[in-house]
Amino acid sequence: xxxxxxxxxxxxFNLEEYAQGMTDGDIGMLGKAITLxxxxxxxxxxxxxxxxxxxxxxxxxxxxxxxxxxxxxxKSTFIERFGKYITSLGKKVAVLAIDPSxxxxxxxxxxxxxxxxxxxxxxxxFIRPSPTSGSxxxxxxxxxxxxxxxxxxxxxxIMIETVGVGQSETAVHSMVDFFLLLMLxxxxxxxxxxxxxxxxxxxxxxxxKADGENLNPSKxxxxxxxxxxxxxxxxxxxxxxxxxxxxxxDNQGITEVWEIITxxxxxxxxKGTFQEKRNDQAxxxxxxxIQEQLGRYFHExxxxxxxxxxxxxxxxxxxxxxFVAANQLISLFHNS
Amino acid sequence: xxxxxxxxxxxxFNLEEYAQGMTDGDIGMLGKAITLxxxxxxxxxxxxxxxxxxxxxxxxxxxxxxxxxxxxxxKSTFIERFGKYITSLGKKVAVLAIDPSxxxxxxxxxxxxxxxxxxxxxxxxFIRPSPTSGSxxxxxxxxxxxxxxxxxxxxxxIMIETVGVGQSETAVHSMVDFFLLLMLxxxxxxxxxxxxxxxxxxxxxxxxKADGENLNPSKxxxxxxxxxxxxxxxxxxxxxxxxxxxxxxDNQGITEVWEIITxxxxxxxxKGTFQEKRNDQAxxxxxxxIQEQLGRYFHExxxxxxxxxxxxxxxxxxxxxxFVAANQLISLFHNS
Numbered sequence: 001x002x003x004x005x006x007x008x009x010x011x012x013f014n015l016e017e018y019a020q021g022m023t024d025g026d027i028g029m030l031g032k033a034i035t036l037x038x039x040x041x042x043x044x045x046x047x048x049x050x051x052x053x054x055x056x057x058x059x060x061x062x063x064x065x066x067x068x069x070x071x072x073x074x075k076s077t078f079i080e081r082f083g084k085y086i087t088s089l090g091k092k093v094a095v096l097a098i099d100p101s102x103x104x105x106x107x108x109x110x111x112x113x114x115x116x117x118x119x120x121x122x123x124x125x126f127i128r129p130s131p132t133s134g135s136x137x138x139x140x141x142x143x144x145x146x147x148x149x150x151x152x153x154x155x156x157x158i159m160i161e162t163v164g165v166g167q168s169e170t171a172v173h174s175m176v177d178f179f180l181l182l183m184l185x186x187x188x189x190x191x192x193x194x195x196x197x198x199x200x201x202x203x204x205x206x207x208x209k210a211d212g213e214n215l216n217p218s219k220x221x222x223x224x225x226x227x228x229x230x231x232x233x234x235x236x237x238x239x240x241x242x243x244x245x246x247x248x249x250d251n252q253g254i255t256e257v258w259e260i261i262t263x264x265x266x267x268x269x270x271k272g273t274f275q276e277k278r279n280d281q282a283x284x285x286x287x288x289x290i291q292e293q294l295g296r297y298f299h300e301x302x303x304x305x306x307x308x309x310x311x312x313x314x315x316x317x318x319x320x321x322x323f324v325a326a327n328q329l330i331s332l333f334h335n336s
Numbered sequence: 337x338x339x340x341x342x343x344x345x346x347x348x349f350n351l352e353e354y355a356q357g358m359t360d361g362d363i364g365m366l367g368k369a370i371t372l373x374x375x376x377x378x379x380x381x382x383x384x385x386x387x388x389x390x391x392x393x394x395x396x397x398x399x400x401x402x403x404x405x406x407x408x409x410x411k412s413t414f415i416e417r418f419g420k421y422i423t424s425l426g427k428k429v430a431v432l433a434i435d436p437s438x439x440x441x442x443x444x445x446x447x448x449x450x451x452x453x454x455x456x457x458x459x460x461x462f463i464r465p466s467p468t469s470g471s472x473x474x475x476x477x478x479x480x481x482x483x484x485x486x487x488x489x490x491x492x493x494i495m496i497e498t499v500g501v502g503q504s505e506t507a508v509h510s511m512v513d514f515f516l517l518l519m520l521x522x523x524x525x526x527x528x529x530x531x532x533x534x535x536x537x538x539x540x541x542x543x544x545k546a547d548g549e550n551l552n553p554s555k556x557x558x559x560x561x562x563x564x565x566x567x568x569x570x571x572x573x574x575x576x577x578x579x580x581x582x583x584x585x586d587n588q589g590i591t592e593v594w595e596i597i598t599x600x601x602x603x604x605x606x607k608g609t610f611q612e613k614r615n616d617q618a619x620x621x622x623x624x625x626i627q628e629q630l631g632r633y634f635h636e637x638x639x640x641x642x643x644x645x646x647x648x649x650x651x652x653x654x655x656x657x658x659f660v661a662a663n664q665l666i667s668l669f670h671n672s
Binding site: 060197201228282285293295312320321324325 | 389481484534560564569614621624625627629631634648651652653654656657660661665
């Protein structure tokens with residue numbers, strides 16, 4: 001169970017006040033709206049749903065970018081540089097994060113905002129750390145709803161940061177228009193940690209820290225990945241993932257990432273796949289959300305949960321078939 | 337809904353008779369047991385579960401191999417050659433298939449057994465076409481249960497065939513010890529159809545039809561894939577996927593595939609990951625099965641299903657948030 005850091009009273013603000021905060025571009029109100037979405041209190045959830053219904057017409061107008069890479073790849077530095085470039089174009093940018101494994105106190109991916117000091121003090125930027133620990137399904141839902149809130153508040157580019165080591169990439173991939181994978185140069189061991197399957201999701205791979213002595217190895221790595229990508233199955237929208245190198249330190253390759261993204265958006269818009277992908281994603285989230293809620297009711301049943309723990313052990317030991325165990329649990333669920 | 341081709345009466349055979357058929361290696365009885373598992377009639381399902389419980393101790397002793405590749409890659413020819421090689425070692429081999437999209441009448445992947453004439457008449461071999469159309473979850477469950485039945489009947493190697501174009505590969509991957517991807521030579525367009533993500537699942541890639549004029553291009557393709565695979569994230573069990581070429585026509589490379597598989601099994605056994613992977617898979621199927629059954633109850637509710645169809649359209653059009661729609665459907669489900 002997730003405890004919101006700050007418990008809001010339902011009546012602290014009403015829908016009209018949130019709408020006014022949205023019109024005024026009041027960042028504090030956006031933060032409060034996200035806290036509502038993140039709260040597990042039924043009364044907050046209910047109000048959050050009303051708020052989301054209220055803003056529906058104002059959503060969908062941003063470019064949603066997923067950014068992943070293992071710790072050490074320089075995600076924060078890249079995002080700060082990239083975010084500053086986007087705000088320099090006069091665009092409002094929001095940075096969200098998904099990190100289901102993070103726990104309150106242990107700090108989320110983004111840690112405190114001091115890791116992105118320049119961006120966090122930029123009036124055109126909004127940075128929000130990952131919701132505190134919870135199930136992936138729950139955290140993913142919250143992030144997706146937060147995207148909608150940021151859009152209603154007028155943010156034009158939304159980045160969703162995740163660590164390339166868990167299942168959260170699949171969730172992020174299914175809520176963004178463009179998926180960027182950050183990697184380090186040096187063949188082989190630097191890949192430790194990047195989960196299999198993530199490379200094939202990427203719309204672009206950027207080799208980071210391509211500066212100083214690392215510039216040449218980065219160029220080599222980029223051309224290796226470029227060749228490898230041609231062996232990958234083609235994407236359904238015919239987009240060939242781009243591979244490039246960049247340096248946040250030397251401020252090199254940052255504008256190129258933005259150019260690749262705009263080229264991609266044009267490509268998809270021309271093909272008619274941009275909106276189609278979003279529609280598919282919305283449908284995907286409908287089914288995911290149904291599954292998540294059905295699962296929640298199941299796991300919230302104490303009797304069922306206790307028996308699940310017992311049967312799970314038996315299943316792992318091969319003492320009972322997973323299907324027989326599932327049948328027993330479903331019967332128990334229906335009878336209690 | 338799936339209709340078994342032949343409706344068995346529950347009392348046609350009892351548990352003891354099935355057990356006897358198992359001891360006698362009676363292939364007809366194995367076929368009937370699988371038909372029971374495939375049946376959607378509750379009375380058959382119940383009996384199938386009893387049978388599965390009864391045989392639990394006799395399962396788990398085979399090598400389970402997943403084989404995938406797009407239509408035209410020569411899967412049937414490869415499987416027949418490979419199967420014949422395995423039976424020539426004195427081992428009993430079973431071939432199953434997953435093809436959730438196939439419909440009765442339209443024929444399953446394996447089609448009729450005439451496509452594997454030599455193997456299907458081999459007394460050490462058992463070939464079973466894919467269950468007829470149904471949800472992926474349902475078909476996958478049936479295939480997994482069929483694996484257990486084949487093992488109880490003494491089959492030592494079990495191949496599960498699937499077409500590399502849909503979601504079924506992920507399901508197959510989660511029920512086998514070794515995952516083999518068959519591919520054709522010629523860079524680029526031959527990959528049309530192989531789904532993204534499948535390459536990264538493979539424990540080995542075999543370039544098929546490497547004979548005659550196609551031998552050299554196949555060698556080049558193999559060495560390209562070999563290089564590309566080193567750029568992939570390493571597998572958790574430290575296995576480096578093998579890439580090779582083979583020809584079912586010239587009977588080349590068939591024994592090598594078997595050698596790679598036995599090397600792999602030894603590698604995993606030494607690492608202690610062989611049983612661990614199976615335990616993880618069993619646990620995975622427990623959760624999958626719970627989800628599938630919860631989903632089934634939900635979708636079987638006519639009122640809910642009708643509303644789902646309506647809301648799905650609204651969600652795709654962006655008229656309602658997927659989460660709000662899911663909430664409405666869950667409320668409807670609980671109230672009816």
